[in-house]
Amino acid sequence: xxxxxxxxxxxxxxxxxxxxxxxxxxxxxxxxxxxxxxxxxxxxxxxxxxxxxxxxxxxxxxxxxxxxxxxxxxxxxxxxxxxxxxxxxxxxxxxxxxxxxxxxxxxxxxxxxxxxxxxxxxxxxxxxxxxxxxxxxxxxxxxxxxxxxxxxxxxxxxxxxxxxxxxxxxxxxxxxxxxxxxxxxxxxxxxxxxxxxxxxxxxxxxxxxxxxxxxxxxxxxxxxxxxxxxxxxxxxxxxxxxxxxxxxxxxxxxxxx
Amino acid sequence: xxxxxxxxxxxxxxxxxxxxxxxxxxxxxxxxxxxxxxxxxxxxxxxxxxxxxxxxxxxxxxxxxxxxxxxxxxxxxxxxxxxxxxxxxxxxxxxxxxxxxxxxxxxxxxxxxxxxxxxxxxxxxxxxxxxxxxxxxxxxxxxxxxxxxxxxxxxxxxxxxxxxxxxxxxxxxxxxxxxxxxxxxxxxxxxxxxxxxx
Amino acid sequence: xxxxxxxxxxxxxxxxxxxxxxxxxxxxxxxxxxxxxxxxxxxxxxxxxxxxxxxxxxxxxxxxxxxxxxxxxxxxxxxxxxxxxxxxxxxxxxxxxxxxxxxxxxxxxxxxxxxxxxxxxxxxxxxxxxxxxxxxxxxxxxxxxxxxxxxxxxxxxxxxxxxxxxxxxxxxxxxxxxxxxxxxxxxxxxxxxxxxxx
Numbered sequence: 001x002x003x004x005x006x007x008x009x010x011x012x013x014x015x016x017x018x019x020x021x022x023x024x025x026x027x028x029x030x031x032x033x034x035x036x037x038x039x040x041x042x043x044x045x046x047x048x049x050x051x052x053x054x055x056x057x058x059x060x061x062x063x064x065x066x067x068x069x070x071x072x073x074x075x076x077x078x079x080x081x082x083x084x085x086x087x088x089x090x091x092x093x094x095x096x097x098x099x100x101x102x103x104x105x106x107x108x109x110x111x112x113x114x115x116x117x118x119x120x121x122x123x124x125x126x127x128x129x130x131x132x133x134x135x136x137x138x139x140x141x142x143x144x145x146x147x148x149x150x151x152x153x154x155x156x157x158x159x160x161x162x163x164x165x166x167x168x169x170x171x172x173x174x175x176x177x178x179x180x181x182x183x184x185x186x187x188x189x190x191x192x193x194x195x196x197x198x199x200x201x202x203x204x205x206x207x208x209x210x211x212x213x214x215x216x217x218x219x220x221x222x223x224x225x226x227x228x229x230x231x232x233x234x235x236x237x238x239x240x241x242x243x244x245x246x247x248x249x250x251x252x253x254x255x256x257x
Numbered sequence: 258x259x260x261x262x263x264x265x266x267x268x269x270x271x272x273x274x275x276x277x278x279x280x281x282x283x284x285x286x287x288x289x290x291x292x293x294x295x296x297x298x299x300x301x302x303x304x305x306x307x308x309x310x311x312x313x314x315x316x317x318x319x320x321x322x323x324x325x326x327x328x329x330x331x332x333x334x335x336x337x338x339x340x341x342x343x344x345x346x347x348x349x350x351x352x353x354x355x356x357x358x359x360x361x362x363x364x365x366x367x368x369x370x371x372x373x374x375x376x377x378x379x380x381x382x383x384x385x386x387x388x389x390x391x392x393x394x395x396x397x398x399x400x401x402x403x404x405x406x407x408x409x410x411x412x413x414x415x416x417x418x419x420x421x422x423x424x425x426x427x428x429x430x431x432x433x434x435x436x437x438x439x440x441x442x443x444x445x446x447x448x449x450x451x452x453x454x455x
Numbered sequence: 456x457x458x459x460x461x462x463x464x465x466x467x468x469x470x471x472x473x474x475x476x477x478x479x480x481x482x483x484x485x486x487x488x489x490x491x492x493x494x495x496x497x498x499x500x501x502x503x504x505x506x507x508x509x510x511x512x513x514x515x516x517x518x519x520x521x522x523x524x525x526x527x528x529x530x531x532x533x534x535x536x537x538x539x540x541x542x543x544x545x546x547x548x549x550x551x552x553x554x555x556x557x558x559x560x561x562x563x564x565x566x567x568x569x570x571x572x573x574x575x576x577x578x579x580x581x582x583x584x585x586x587x588x589x590x591x592x593x594x595x596x597x598x599x600x601x602x603x604x605x606x607x608x609x610x611x612x613x614x615x616x617x618x619x620x621x622x623x624x625x626x627x628x629x630x631x632x633x634x635x636x637x638x639x640x641x642x643x644x645x646x647x648x649x650x651x652x653x
Contacts, residue, residue, distance in 0.1 A: 011358065011383075032383060036382075103382070105368075106368075106380050107361065109365075109367070109432065110357070110364040113360050113363060113364055114360055116421050116422070117355070117420070117421060122340030123422055124334060124340060124344075124347060124477070125332060125335070126334075126480065126481050126483055128285060129483060130282060130530075130531070131485050131530040132530050132532035133532075134542060134545045135545075139546075140593065140595075140618050142618060142619075142620060143552065143618050144619070144620070145620065145627060148562040149562075149628050149630065151558040151559045152559075152562040152566055152630060153633070155559060155563070155579070155648070156640075156644055159407045159647070160406055178646070182646070214649055215649065218577060219573070219577060220645075220649070275518060275534065275537065276519055276537050277519065279519035279520065279537030279540065280540060282520045283533045283541055283544070292544070296540045296543040298540070320473065321475065321480070322476050322480045333480050335478070336473065336477050338473075339476075342494045342495050342496070345493065346478060346482075346491075347481055373652070375652050390581075390582045393585050396585075399554075400556040401555075406652050407580075408580075409580065409581045
């Protein structure tokens with residue numbers, strides 16, 4: 001059984017497992033958009049079709065999926081203050097059970113909403129103003145300019161530093177690298193990630209990479225990599241827009257009817 | 258309040274009902290009894306009585322117009338019997354359904370109350386950005402301030418309640434009645450752990 | 456048209472009238488008799504007859520809802536007797552003010568000068584489309600050319616200045632401590648936004 005050829009059919013991706021990994025490494029697919037549980041389920045299903053347990057395949061799969069999971073976890077929960085690793089096994093089981101319960105209830109609630117929507121499909125009501133209604137005067141209560149100042153100051157306020165004190169490993173702050181890469185891009189049109197972080201520890205390199213993801217998320221730079229393990233080149237983004245992948249939903253909005 | 262001064266003229270309930278019909282037919286949002294009392298210059302109790310009259314008149318099977326209590330107020334809608342004719346002329350509020358991701362996100366926001374995208378991502382296990390943006394665009398979810406960390410909070414809108422036919426968010430079934438409890442899950446986990454060779 | 460085939464079933468005029476009530480209460484535009492006939496799957500002549508029935512029922516003095524024929528077709532409106540109550544409903548001062556999202560967006564546009572929606576989204580950390588659309592609708596911001604990439608820029612309007620009691624944008628309170636130039640302030644806001652939990 002070739003783990004890398006495992007065919008996947010996920011929300012965000014369709015194709016073999018090794019293409020998924022390549023896309024994630026090339027940053028063309030966000031790890032946080034990948035449903036790792038569905039990958040595992042697919043693998044286990046394929047595994048179950050075999051008569052004998054394929055230990056090699058299991059080992060390879062575990063390594064690959066663990067890497068994917070770690071990438072995703074770091075991106076999703078950079079500020080998670082309850083680290084499972086920090087809890088004793090009993091507490092960890094409790095925490096895991098709590099999260100599973102939360103997840104399950106949410107699924108149940110979503111199912112209830114789905115059924116409700118189906119039942120309410122034959123309720124039609126007017127969206128928007130009545131045809132011959134008096135036109136509402138758009139009157140806005142007078143405002144004080146100080147509210148604008150307060151709003152902007154709040155946007156300029158430093159977000160609270162996430163405490164990492166409980167973690168055994170000390171991570172340098174991501175912001176340190178964010179600022180450093182920003183400064184680099186002001187001076188140079190392009191730089192090579194490996195060259196910049198070459199002399200650093202593995203932990204520092206990992207944090208530097210997170211900073212890169214952060215900057216890319218904000219639409220500040222582009223990341224190019226010709227092939228897996230080829231040098232990662234960084235350049236400023238032409239248009240500072242965060243590309244939002246569209247959901248495959250039919251669009252309607254409050255103004256449609 | 259100056260309103261109470263007007264209460265001297267106790268015109269018959271029928272007159273008040275007529276005023277409410279007029280308000281309801283021009284309103285673009287469900288109206289609360291208080292809003293209608295304010296506009297009609299009458300008191301909320303009498304408005305409730307008049308609404309009772311109208312509810313009987315505008316009811317399924319008797320009229321093409323139905324008066325319903327929804328999204329924290331009262332509103333006219335088409336009778337369910339006329340859904341087929343309506344569908345030929347008007348777009349359904351949710352034409353071809355919402356994706357599973359959108360419904361799960363709506364469930365989290367509706368039950369958790371104002372919550373941030375990281376909150377949603379934590380529960381769903383996948384990033385929520387594009388799903389939330391889609392729900393905002395559809396008017397089912399709206400921004401509701403920021404939390405202490407500066408992340409934007411989201412809440413469901415009155416349109417959400419209208420589309421799902423909810424009198425208010427408290428009309429959602431209690432979460433305790435849905436799914437397993439922590440104890441059930443822990444028992445299951447322990448059973449699995451016990452089977453594993455040490 | 457295949458619809459004409461259905462005309463054999465001549466259900467009573469009352470049923471048809473109920474269908475028309477439903478269509479008219481959902482419509483946000485006046486409906487022509489033909490449109491209603493199409494939707495009801497009945498013929499235009501019978502629709503005219505049913506409209507006659509409804510016109511008698513929904514008439515001044517008898518109902519708060521009045522059926523009226525206007526240029527574009529037929530529509531429900533509020534009865535003239537209820538004009539005062541309706542006016543109170545629509546003219547009640549919108550003391551709701553501005554949402555946090557609206558204030559933040561206005562602050563960014565007012566202090567940084569014309570901005571595109573991606574500019575605003577980058578600083579606020581959330582998609583700006585619906586907030587900007589709302590502000591345009593309320594006349595507080597307006598389009599102001601395009602940037603090099605072709606994205607529409609928005610600026611604040613004279614109405615914005617009036618609402619905030621400003622003689623001009625230069626009367627905005629100074630924010631020197633956040634940066635010397637607007638570019639400095641912008642850089643700072645963007646740097647902070649990148650560090651906020653998404």
